[in-house]
Amino acid sequence: MAGRTHTVTNQPPPLTGYDVYGTDRALVAAVERHLDPELLDEAGGELSALGRSAGAAQLQEWAEQANAYPPRLRTHDRYGRRIDEVDFHPAWHRLLGKGVGAGLTAAWVRPGGHVRRAAGFLVWTQVEAGTCCPLSMTHAAVPALRADPELAAEWEPRLTSVIYDRELRPAPLKAGALFGMGMTEKQGGSDVRANATVATPLAEAGTYTLTGHKWFCSAPMSDGFLVLARTADTAEDDGPTCFLVPRVLADGSRNPFLLQRLKDKLGNRSNASAEVEFDGTWARRVGAEGRGVRTIIDMVAATRLDCVLGSAGLMRQAVAQAVHHCTHRAAFGGKLVDKPLMRNVLADLAVESEAATTLALRLAAACDDGSERERALLRIAVPAAKYWVTKRCAPLVVEAAECLGGNGYVEESGMPRLVRESPLNSVWEGAGNIQALDVVRALRREPAALNAYLQEVGAARGADHRLDGAIKGLLTELADLSEVEARARRLAERFALVLQGALLVRFAPPEVADAFCASRLGGDGGAAFGTLPPGPALAAIVERAAPYA
Known part of the structure; x- marks a missing residue:
């Protein structure tokens, strides 16, 4: 019972029971633009079904539960035997199962698969971003495994399956499998050439035992892992080698995979990230010795693109929540959404x-195309996008939370979870400096990448x-590459902004493209959000972003 003074008024209803995909006009337009028209009906139906699931109150409750009850490490069973397992709340398994069932690991085997999966991944991030880690690792493992056709034939059908099989069993007994990754070591971080984990060859060709420690291991309850280690006879100038480490061996026994602890992370708390010890751990080589970085380069590109998609999804959900709140909340004699300054922010x-x-x-779409030109475009556009979009995510989400006032600082609103998640994609798969330097590396070594980029922006x-x-201005900066490393962040930012501007000019409504070019390219905007040139177009931009059909 409530007291007479506790009548609730002027509070927005929960944003539930809506189609996360179908109400995202920018996303729907992008899918329609890039997908073969013959695939649109099928793909649109699948994405709308996923969008309705994502917007359902039940799934939002599961997301809250998965975060309220984070994973728990069990190193030993009751008898003292080492088991190295991670227990998750049932809500985690329900969410992860829905992500697998939606085909978020199956892009490689479906027509238009990358565009369809990208849209689905962007939608699913808005439910619970933690489950996107194993989905991303599993998706990205496929091109790396294709360096060894025999391994690819064995694992790819399971990795691209739409069946979530959570039990630890030998891979041949499973209808679906998930992959994790272990690259980072405590002494090297992003400098994987400093890795100290050693691989010792066994009698069977291509098999090794691993000894060493990984500082971050993603998705430690997965069925297999791609890891980097140095072979015992690797030349000093050679790099690490890529290996596949199965969680369970063919005879049903557990591969030595010692989980030392789970990381206590700022965000992404529903997902387990672990430190793992290899001690006589059986592994299969993937690709040539000393060429592990080259073997996993396509995997890295795929996971970096997922960082862009993940950040775009978090940004979209933050904007949807902010617009929804301001549409229903009244203050100072009218709805917040109609106040000129708040409209500018939104x-x-x-x-x-x-x-x-x-x-x-x-x-x-470039991944689906696969042509030489599109591959060259990806070489420079992916690190630039990974750098810039993930950098913009955190300030946007914080500003969106502020639109809810004090309500946005309360856990029940869901906004604090978005805020904690927002910096993560900038750190994963190479932090900002790594991405910026990769842009510079592409400029120096791959002229086709710059040519493809200039053709793309030149279309606008x-x-x-x-x-x-x-x-x-960008061409002027590229004319002089002296001290380019010190300018790498500025270059990466300009590459991303110019490409975004070109795409919006070609494909977005005029009011969106004009606002972007004025504020991001023309200097008619401030450092904070809410400094767009005023005008009637702002109302149309906000209406386009509203999470309503």
Whole structure:
């Protein structure tokens, strides 16, 4: 019972019971733009079904439970035997099972698979981003395994399966499998050439035992892992080698895979990240010795694109929550959404979100295309997008939470979980400096990448004078590559912004493209959100971003 003074008024209803995909106009437009028309009906139906699931109150409750009851490490059973298992709340398994069932690991075997999966991944991130880690690792493992056709034939059908099989069994007995990854060591971090884990060859060709420690191991309850280690006879100038480590051996016994502890992370708390020890751990080599980085390069590109998609999904959910709140909340004599300054903030957030979504889906389309030009574009556009979109995620989510006032600082709103999650994709798969330097590396070593990029942005030349000026400015910066490493972040930022501007000019509504070019390329905007040039177009931008059909 409530007291007479506790009548609840002027509080927005929960944002539930809606289609997360179908109400995202920028995402729907991108899918329709990049997907073969013959696939649209089927793909649209699948994505809307996933979107309705994502917007359901039941799944939102599961997401809350998965975070409220984080994974728990069990190193030994009651008899003292080493088991190295991680217990998850049932809600985690329900969510992960739905992600697998939605085909979020099956892009490689479906027509238009990367665009369809990218849209689904962006939607699913908005439910619970923690489950996206094993989905991403499993998806990205496929191109690395294809370096060994025999391994690919054995594992790929399970990795691309839509069946979630959580039991620890030998791979041949499973209808579906998940993969994790163990690259990072405590002494090297992103510098994997400093890795100290050693691989000792066994009598059977291509098999080894591993001895060493991994500082971060993603998704430690997976069925298999791709790891980097140095072979005992690796030359000093050679790099590490890539290996596949199965969690359970063919005879049903557990492969030595000692989970030392789970990381206590700022966000992404529903997902387990572990330190793992290898001690006589059986492994199969993937690719050539000393060429592990080359073997996993396509995997790294796939996971980096997932970081872009994940950040775009978090941004979209933050904007949807902010617009929803302001549409229903009244203050100072009217709805917040109708207040000029709040409208400016919401429109600015919406522009940033649409730019991220549009860029991410364009990169997914390039993966589906697979032509030489598109591969060259990905080589420079993926690290630039990974750098910039993931960097923009945290300030956008914090600003969106502020739109809810004090309510946005309360756990029940869901916004604090988004805030904690928002910096993560910037750190995963190489932090900002790594991405910026990778852009520089592509410029120096792969002229085809710059040519493909210039062709892409050149398709929009002449449509907006601010974009034309930004392209010219970028070319001027590229004319002098002295001290380029110190300028790498600026270059990566400009590459991403110019590409976003070009895509929006070509494909977004005029009011969105104009606001982006004015504020991001033309200098007519401030450092904070909510500094767009005022005008009637802002209302149309906010309306486009509203999470309603």
